Amino acid sequence: MKIKFILFMFALTWLTLLVRVFLLSVESNSYYEKLSYNNTIKIEQIAPVRGEIVDINNRPLAINELGFKIQLAPHLTLKKNSDIFESELATLLSLLPHLDKEKIIKEYKKSDSYYNHNFIDIVEFVSYEQIMPVYSILSLRENINVVSSPKRYYPHNEAAAHVVGYVGRANKDDVQDDPLVELIGYSGKSGIERYYNEYLQGLAGKREIKVNANNQEVEELSSQMPVEDRKLTLNIDIELQKYIATLFENKAGAVVVMEVNGAVLSASSFPEYDLNTFVTGISSEIWEKLSNSLDKPFTNKLIHGLYPPGSVIKTGLGLLYITSPEVGQNFSVHCTASLPVGSRVFRCWKRDGHGSTDIKKAIRESCDDYFYKGSLKLGIDKMSDGLMRYGLGKKTGVDLPNEFVGTVPSREWKKKKYNKSWYIGETINTSIGQGDFLTTPMQVAQFTALMATGKLPRPYFASMLGDKLVEPQLQEVLDEGELKRLPTIQRAMYEVCNVAGGTGTNYLKTKVKIAGKTGTAQVVGILQNIKQRELEHEMEYYTRSHAWFATYGPYENPQYAVVVMVEHGGHGGAATGAIVSKIYDKLLELGYIKTEGIER
Template identity: 70%
Template structure:
């Protein structure tokens, strides 16, 4: 028995040794071969150069400014090398006075470790002008490496800031979502720069080199260039955008000039801010000033500004009215107020509009027509129709984080607040007040629908590389709505051309246009107040927002022009002159034929 045990013990021992020898000699060969390869062959990724953004006339909007980054050899802070480290830092500060010693040391410490054998970025960007006088001196130093590093630059500064967006240093969260950003260092943070970031930043190249035990390069084995310089061409006319910014002056709000097919010639949110401030990092003082401003310059009001639409949605509601419950010849006797329960709903005109039909109701913006019509039609048909017309949902514009707004309904209120719907809320909705909220981009899209019967997708991009970007328009109107749309269009024409139109006396456009004014209240008006305070007599931030949305030429619609002036009061008086000058500029630039 003992002999069998001894034999079994020796057999197991020898078998274990044979298996181990086999593993070391054969199986692990691949692992050590790969380890040896990685010690001798180094793979370097080549950062792609970010693509430029240009306007429709090939004028540069976002370009790359020539510059360099300065790198320092790793492990210089070891005891044996600390004198070299201090010497290199002191030399850099002496030769390039714009550099701060503390920042150089901080950037180096952040990346220096025993496991890092690559040169460390201690200056992320220095201009061509600053580096050239000392380039030859620094390039001779073994511990310093100078690498080309373009920096994003916006030639027009603050013009179109919210639409264009900006590029800034990538943070940890950005890098977690896209590992390429660790190589590139910068990413689109807002606007078109963010929406088209993946396309614009391109793809890295690869370079394989043979190195020795000291990580010194011996030979280049292969080189694959980066996929870079991807161009984005916009529908924007930057000169038109610049002109419109001069018209808006110090007002807050938004302006959109859009083709009826959705191509955006100009779109601005005001107040604007300088994009170049954000590329390298904004100061705390500037950040506090902008973030605490009551005019909210950081908010992209084109797609993130939510406002009551006021009377700008009346033409859509009128179309719903006359294609559901009401006849196109239906009229009301407007006496300036309509009692409902314990409330009184007043028309904006103190003495009322008296006998009022569809065209007059839109032309003179009679609230009473829409109050009484809403009671006949009901909130379900109103909200369903408005949602079908593009409100309460994303327009699909190529900007990030677009808001959807609110088209109030029974279902919405039940889901949001778990409360019942009241008939007074239906009446409020009929004049674009209450919980009703829209973005300027939605109203521009909605206006294009009223002009052409088709719902376009607003878009800034004209060409992505060499490929034309042209999203399709959508048919959303019923046959009955198509048949009666000309009545709505005639009403919008009279808003801008009839002696009693709400916009007529504020326009000086050389182009015949159609449109709709809107005055959206910021604060409620007490029930017992019959004589309202005039808008210009109110405190600025309590004044109503002023809307004016339009399309032209009337007989052959080409463009939608929308202006929304925050706390501007009446839509026609606050925005009419701005819109008129924009149409005249479109005429001058030959976008519209005389």
């Protein structure tokens, strides 16, 4: 029995050894083969070149400036290699004396470790002109690597800054959202650069190479080129853009010039800033100056500036009035310049009133009393529902990042935000675009295009993604009755700009026959006990009203909506009329407006 047990154990031991030998020599072969492959084969990603952004006439707005980055071999800060590090550093500084020694040391030590075997970036960008005279010397040094590295450059500096946007160094959040950003090192931070970042940055290529035990390349096994240099064409005309900037010198605000189908030809938020200061990192001095400015140059006022629209919404509200059974097309009032409601008195801007007023006169002369009394008939629910249907209080869908919604006040909105009841005085304030009513200039441009054509466009900046044309998107938001009565509103808007008594007539001087609506949006309220309001030009600058002028032209053949908003500009027509006039004349000069829109 003992002999059988010993023989069994002997056989079991040999069987176990044979199985183990089999596993090591046969079954584990694929595992060790893969491990060996990974030790000798290296996959190297190739960063794509970012696509250029150009205007509608193929003029560059964002390009790549040719240059190089400098890298150092790892582990040179180890005690045994410290002399090599100092030597390489001295060589670099002797050849390129403009480099910052302390910054180089800081960048190197930040990435150097026992676990890092890749070359370390120490200088992000050196221009082609600077590197070429010393390139042959640097390329012979085994611890220094010079790699092609284009830098984003904005040839027009501050022009169209808030539209084009800028790129900056990638942070952890950027890398987490898109691993390709870690390879590239930077990403779009604002504007078109951010909205179309994925398209512009392209796709990485890769090289499969064989390396030796020292991690040195022996052979290239395969390569795949990156998908890169994707061109993005905008509807923007940079010549028009720069011209409008001259009209806004020493002013703050926003301008939108948009085809009535939504294609944005020019859009500016003022003041602007030089985009190139952000590419390699802005200085603390410039940052402090810009961020502390009361005119808020960092805010993209086109989509992030929230302003009371004032009287520019009277066109849309007037359309709701004349198409509703509660008010009707024949509704008129006798304006005496004041409307007592409860303990308050709501005043019209014209001290002696407008007298007998119908819809056309109410829009032409911007009679507040007409809209006060109409709002009491229509009610806030139908007012807010209609205005939101016309595009206010919601995103326009423009291709810029993080567009703000704005506010069209309503019972539901107030209950949700403040958990309070609605008061009739708030209905009256809403009827003239005041109170809690807030819009963006882009929303007003979209709204104005609707008044011009009866269709609500989606504003868009991108004209072509490579060879792919971006098509306009138009919504049918007006019902049959509204479409039928829209010409009444359009005629009233014409009278605003062309008939005696029109709030814009005296301030316009353009060759193009246009229609529009002025707006003066109060920044501070007027106390009830003040009988005579202080004139705008007598007020402290930052307490003056914002000035709006929302227009379209030519009147008989609408092609463009032009919206101008001057912060603290005072009266809408006075502050904006000259700017609007010059923009239309420039559109004519550049050939955008056809000759049938010209006054003869």
